[in-house]
Amino acid sequence: MKEIVVISGKGGTGKTSITASFAVLGGANLLVADCDVDAADMHLLLEPDFAGDEDFYSGEVAEIDQETCIQCGKCAEVCRFDAIPVVDGKYTVDPLSCEGCGYCARICPVKAITNSVQRVGNLYTSSIRTGTKMIHAKLGIGNENSGKLVAKVKNDAKALAEKEQKNYILVDGSPGVGCPVVSSLSGATFVVLVTEPTVSGVHDLIRVYELVKKFKINAGCIINKADINPERNREIKDFIRKESITLLAEIPYNENFTKAMTMGKTIVEFDSILKKIIVDSWEKIKQKA
Amino acid sequence: MKIIFTAKGTEWDSPMDPRFGRTEYFFIYDEDSKKIETYDNRAIENEAHGAGPKTSQKLAEYGADILITGNGPGGNAAAVLQQVGIKVITGAGDMTVKEAYEAFKNGTLS
Amino acid sequence: MKIAIASGKGGTGKTTLSTNLAAFLAEKEHVVLTDLDVEEPNSGLFIKGTLKHSESKYKMIPEWDSAYCNLCGICQEVCNFNAVLKMGKNIMVFPELCHGCYACSELCPKNSLPMKEKPMGELKHFEAAGLSFIESKLLIGEEQAVPLIKQTIDYVDENFPEEIIKIYDSPPGTSCPVIEATKHADIVILITEPTPFGFHDLTLAVETIRELKKEFVVVVNRYGIGDDSVEKYCKAEGITIIGKIPNDRKVAEVYAKGDLLYPALPSVKKVIEKIALFIQGERGDSGR
Structure with a gap:
């Protein structure tokens, strides 16, 4: 089983549209894992049924039992995150500020504080319209993607792919350069970097x-929107040559990307010229992975 | 020589786990005594962050000479492993433990 | 007056709006633009100024002092983030994982983990005509954006008077870094695209900003492409759209070069003007 991960340091490069296109091309032979949990948009193109709903817990948050609390204020004293303000004369935890370090709970003289795992979102195992399944998640407000959540999405995807004897797992990777993207990459057989020839595109590609x-x-x-800036396009190509990265495709600037999206379709179901480019790159990926 | 594999199971035929920090099991083979040990690392699932160092710490307890894995380890884990003084061999993510061992012996992994 | 510019997902034009609006306003008055997208700060690619000041920003992390340590392991036990590990006869600290809670340091019976300053990022302060530009960038591998965002906001508060216009380019998403970057603002401008992705991410961003009980308005980028779902939604929810930046391939081209849009594109300039007027109106000095 091959695990193909699609990432792009910067947002708005068309990563999700391209990943969804690969999902259509791979069909029933491939399982989809959406690890771009902060902006999980793939469901808009692949029509999951949000079945297999499961709560997801991660990170911890402190809670003060007001019955036991003696209002000594030691917790607020040690808290470095200003997460224990006094509200209506009582020491109270502000869950948005609490980092879950557990220091307050450890030093509370009357053990009024418990540090408990918090429900941060939902995890789904959905059937999608391409005749396969997709693992995806939805986070609650103020909750952060984590290596744990990404690992869980990928693990569930892997277990299911094994059970259903799929050949590929296609992962829509997390943005940035932190723990979630590390977790997205871990275990991958091949990485697809989606970028655009803009100053920020080049900058973020090199960073990731x-x-x-x-x-x-x-x-x-x-390289998406490859023709909007020949100079930056050359810069990207020089970089990938130097790093022995395979050039999979140069996609011209094309508003059909958005038009397809607006109709809830992937680009390979909408524009025959772009389809050819994306089919070619998918074939290359399958060979290289 | 003592070798640790990151694996998805506890048998020679188990597939390798390409991940280091979040590997499911360690498969530990002592070439001298021919003894096999395994360690269930699945509790690592509960760690939101810092799986790499935590797994490295566990690994250090086995006093192995060589680690064979898939892609990893990332920066933090690499720092611990360096401290432990274990040699890290990557590129065995697609194999079974047995295949990885054979590939290592044939010198096709590095 | 503090204006935070934010969006649900990346790539919708946050940086474009921040830089163009700041530069436009700076033609008439002093403006401070701050890039709080500390993981991937990109505003600086569009603003050319001279470096006035730079400083390292630090977070406090424990550093092991082996002299009196009795290897009791309490430090490792109290750390909820796997940032302190006992390895044989050594204590290892992983600064990128440390949240700086001080628990290991203060609960250590031998005082063997004193807190020390460790660089987590770099703050740079540039000056251009009428425009002060501040950006902070996390060192690679650093995971916690929030402390650096906090310190950057503090720097701006300390160095510039209350009344001038301050624009903050916020990080994308709906998690802690965005909350940190927007919670101090007087008003939040959410930028989105009129596409299903843009619409979906806007609804998440709106939920977040409402949670924070902040006043907010919307700017639509790439207007003319996609559909009217964003407009319909804003209308139904009573959200004001203060500007629509037209969709144009030329926008992408000018952006790609790293140039500001409004000097090159009159259609964009008109929208930026409108947004500027709105801001001046909010401040209460609208042409009276």
């Missing part, structure tokens, strides 16, 4: 590739 390199995973690159 540092991580990919650390993991020694083979990578390919898709």
Whole structure:
């Protein structure tokens, strides 16, 4: 089983549209895992049924039992996150500020504070319209994606892919360069980097590739909106040549991307010229992975 | 020589776990005594962050010479492993434990 | 006056709006633009100024002092983040994982983990005509954006008077970094695209900002593409749309070069003007 992870340091490069296109091309032979939990948009194109709903717990948050509390204020004293304000004369935890370090709970003289795991969102195992399944999550407000959540999404995807004998797992990876993207990359057979020839596109590509390199995973690159700036496009191509990254495709600037999305379709179901480019790159990915 | 594999199970035929920090099991093989040990690391699932260092710490207890894994380890785990003084071999993510061992012996992993 | 510019997802034009609005307003008065997207700060790619000041920003993390340590392991036990580990006869600290809660340091019976300053990022302060530009960037591998965002906001508060216009380019998403970046603002401008993705992410952003009980308005980017779901939604929810930046391939081209849009594109300039007027109106000095 091959695990293909699609990432892009910067947002708005078309990563999710391209990933969803691969999902359509891979059909029933492939399982989808959406690890871009902060902006999980893939469901808009793949029509999951939100079945298999499961609560997801991560991180901890302190809670003060007001019955036991003697209002000594020691907890607020040790808290470095200003998370224990006095509300209506009582020491109270502000869950949005609490980092869950557990220091307050440890030093409370009357053990009035418990640190408990918090429900941060929901995890779904859905059937999608391409005849396969997708693992995806929805986070509550102020809750952060984590290595744990990404690992859970990927683990569930892997177990299901094994059970249903799929050949591929397709992962829509997390943004940024922190723990979630590390967890997205971990275990991958091939990484697809989606970028665009803009100053920020180039900048973020180089930053996120540092991580990919650390993991020694083979990578390919898709340059979206490739024709909006020839100079930056060359810059990207020089970079990927130097790093032995496979150039998978150069996709011209095309508003059909958005038009397709507006109709709830992927680009390969909408525009025959773009379809050819994306089919070609998918074939390359399958060979390299 | 004592070798640790990151694995998805506890048998020679179990597939390797390509991940280091969040590996499901360690499969530990002592070439001299031919003894096999395994360690169930699945509780790591509950760690939101810092799986790498935590797993490294456990690994250190086995006093192995070589670690064979898939992609990893990331920066933090690498720092611990360096401290432990274990040699890290990657690129065995697609294999079974047995295949990984054979590939290592044949010198096709590095 | 503090204006935070935010969006549910990345790539919808946060940086474009922040930089263009700041530069436009700076033609008439002093403006401070602060890039709080400390993981991937990109505003600086569009603002050319001279470096006035730079400083390292630190977080407090424990540092092991082996002299009196009796290897009791309490530090490892109290750390909820796997940032302190006992490895044989050593205590290892992982600064990127540390949240700086001080528990290990203060609960250590031998005082063997004193808290020390550790660089987590770099703050830079640039000056251009009428425009002060502040950006902070996390060092690679650093995971916690919130402390750096906090310190950057403090820097701006300490160095500039209350009354001038301050624009904050916030990080994307709906998690802690966005909350940190927007909770101090007088008003939040949410920028989105009129597409299903843009619409979906806008609804999440609105939920977040409502949770914070902040006043907010919307700017639609790439207007003309996609559908009217964003407009319908804003109408139904009573949310004001203060500007629509037209969709144009030329916008993408100018952006790609790292140039500001409004000097090159009159259609964009008109929208920026409108948004500027709105801001001046909010401040209460609208043409009277």
